Amino acid sequence: MRRTIYTDEHEQFRTLIRSLVQSEVVPHYPDWEAAGAVPKSFYRRLGELGVLGIRVPEEYGGAGVTDLRFSAVIAEELARAAVGFGGVRVHTDIVLPYLLDCASPDQLARYLPGFVSGETMTSIAITEPGTGSDMASIRTSARREGDTYVLNGAKTFITGGANSDLFLVVCRTSRAEGDRRGGLSILLVEADSPGFAVGRMLRKVGLHAQDTVELSFTDVAVPAANLLGEEGRAFEYLTGNLAQERLSIAFAACAAAEAAIEVTRRYVSERRVFGEPLSDFQNTKFVLADCHAETSAARALVDRCLASDADGDLTPVEAATAKLFCTEVQGRVVDRCVQLHGGYGYMVEYPIARLYADARVSRIYGGTSEVMRSVIAKAL
Ligand SMILES: Cc1cc2nc3c(=O)[nH]c(=O)nc-3n(C[C@H](O)[C@H](O)[C@H](O)COP(=O)(O)OP(=O)(O)OC[C@H]3O[C@@H](n4cnc5c(N)ncnc54)[C@H](O)[C@@H]3O)c2cc1C
CATH class of the missing domain: 2.40.110.10 (Butyryl-CoA Dehydrogenase, subunit A, domain 2)
Structure with a gap:
């Protein structure tokens, strides 16, 4: 499906993140998983590259971008490699809006330079x-x-x-x-x-x-x-900032579903069962077609919400709708993709297994699917 939300600048940024992920994340990821965390030195590396400060105003060392499209590019590249940046999404997409909306000039001056460099996570x-x-x-x-x-x-x-x-x-x-x-x-x-x-x-x-x-x-x-x-006034601040948090979970979920389809497409063309490529079975084609159709709908919805966010008019109900739909699609898609992998889908060295394990929480954190339904129902 043709996408219209990104500019050349976003695509150049994608190239940077893709190469960073391949050279500085993928080789170390098993160690980071074993340690249960990304090392602090990697956060400082992201700071050096300007990744942590994209949405921080220029006066504090950031790039002054106001919308989430660069974060969406990061989510797409991380999903593509089935890895993560630890707590970075919370830092840049969830915490930052509270600081920008509510912090005093003194607080901003005290904390934002370290926020940008990765010294203050x-x-x-x-x-x-x-x-x-x-x-x-x-x-x-x-x-x-x-x-x-x-x-x-x-x-x-x-x-x-x-x-x-x-x-x-x-x-x-x-x-x-x-x-x-x-x-x-x-x-x-x-x-x-x-x-x-x-x-x-x-x-x-x-x-x-x-x-x-x-x-x-x-x-x-x-x-x-x-x-x-x-x-x-915290309750008001919390509800006011949830729209971007939920959009951020929605675009990560959509990217993960797309990544699951891609790794599965490759797997089924290599795997042979009963003497034939797994991709030749009608069931395989139909399952992947269903996954593609659902994920395309999620993509259209989440890109529309990213465009609204860039225009400054994303509503809490739109964000809740995107989170509910994209995370539920992600759950269904990764599950079907594991099934197409057979036993290998259950082995942690296969990316689909990590995509599967990482997917479950999307329907829980940032507000559960049931809470999203309540938000949407109130608006109907
Ligand atoms: C990996 C992970 C990371 C997290 N990171 C953070 C973090 O950084 N900071 C932070 O503060 N929190 C964080 N959370 C917490 C997360 O936001 C909560 O787990 C989530 O909001 C659900 O709350 P709960 O776990 O207490 O479930 P509960 O609220 O106890 O929900 C239990 C069940 O009841 C349902 N339920 C609740 N209310 C309703 C209702 N009104 N109608 C119908 N059903 C309902 C829920 O949908 C769910 O199915 C994280 C959670 C996880 C798992």
């Missing part, structure tokens, strides 16, 4: 052991004492947390009767703050080179100057 900590989809139930609390907040609580499933230097921590700063969503705030917590601890690295079904951790806060004294935006 970032994570966002919303989810708690007892609270995921229902963000209004957050229990991590911060009480104001003079010019500090005293932070207590625990977070879980935090992407990039083992290597991050700065955490956007969503916590309760007050409780208003009858307003569950009020009273939540975001604090910028530095990793070396006394009382802050990164807990165990969680073992996951997929995304093995992306660290996911628990965090704990015991009487952490956070300077009041580290409040992001205004006190009590």
Whole structure:
């Protein structure tokens, strides 16, 4: 299908990322998976190449791009090689918009240069052991004492947390009767703050080179100057920023489905069963045709949303629709592609096995498919 969202600049960037992935990611990926994280030195390498600062304003060392198309190019190239950049997508696509929308000039000057260079990697900590989809139930609390907040609580499933230097921590700063969503705030917590601890690295079904951790806060004294935006408005900030986060998951899911079809197309033309190439069986052709049709629909939808995002008018409902549709397509497509690989599809050295394991979480994080349906249903 003809695509119209990219310019020559995006295609030149694609060439850079493709060669970076082949030379500096693919050879090391098994080691990164075994370690459960991308090394910090690689984040600094991405910083040197300007990858982390694409959407950061020029005055802080970035390129000042405002939309997500360069991120989409990265997602397509990573999916093509069935690898990942660890916590980078959270850093560039999810955390950055909060900083740009809500941080004070002092906070921007303090954190953005390191954000761009990879010296200051970032994570966002919303989810708690007892609270995921229902963000209004957050229990991590911060009480104001003079010019500090005293932070207590625990977070879980935090992407990039083992290597991050700065955490956007969503916590309760007050409780208003009858307003569950009020009273939540975001604090910028530095990793070396006394009382802050990164807990165990969680073992996951997929995304093995992306660290996911628990965090704990015991009487952490956070300077009041580290409040992001205004006190009590976190829920509004969270819902306001979810559209780009969800679009980012949608385009990664679509790219992964396309990559799964491509590796499977190659596999079935090489594999012979009952004396014939697997690709000659009508079932193989029909399954791949179905995968292609569904993925093409996902591609059309996600490219339309990327274009809306570039025009600055992507709506939360459009983003939820794209996330729901693309991640569900990804799930169906990778599953069928594993089936066409037979037993080899279950072997981790085959890219389809990694695409399969990495796919499952797309329907869960960034809001589950059920939450996406609720968002869409409310608008109908
Ligand atoms: C690999 C990974 C990385 C993550 N990274 C981060 C991160 O960096 N930062 C962070 O803060 N969080 C992160 N998360 C957390 C993620 O956002 C949550 O797991 C997700 O929001 C779901 O919350 P939960 O796990 O508590 O599930 P629950 O909310 O307990 O959901 C359980 C089930 O109930 C369903 N459900 C919930 N509400 C409704 C409803 N209203 N109607 C119908 N069904 C409903 C859900 O769809 C689901 O099927 C990550 C999770 C994973 C797995």
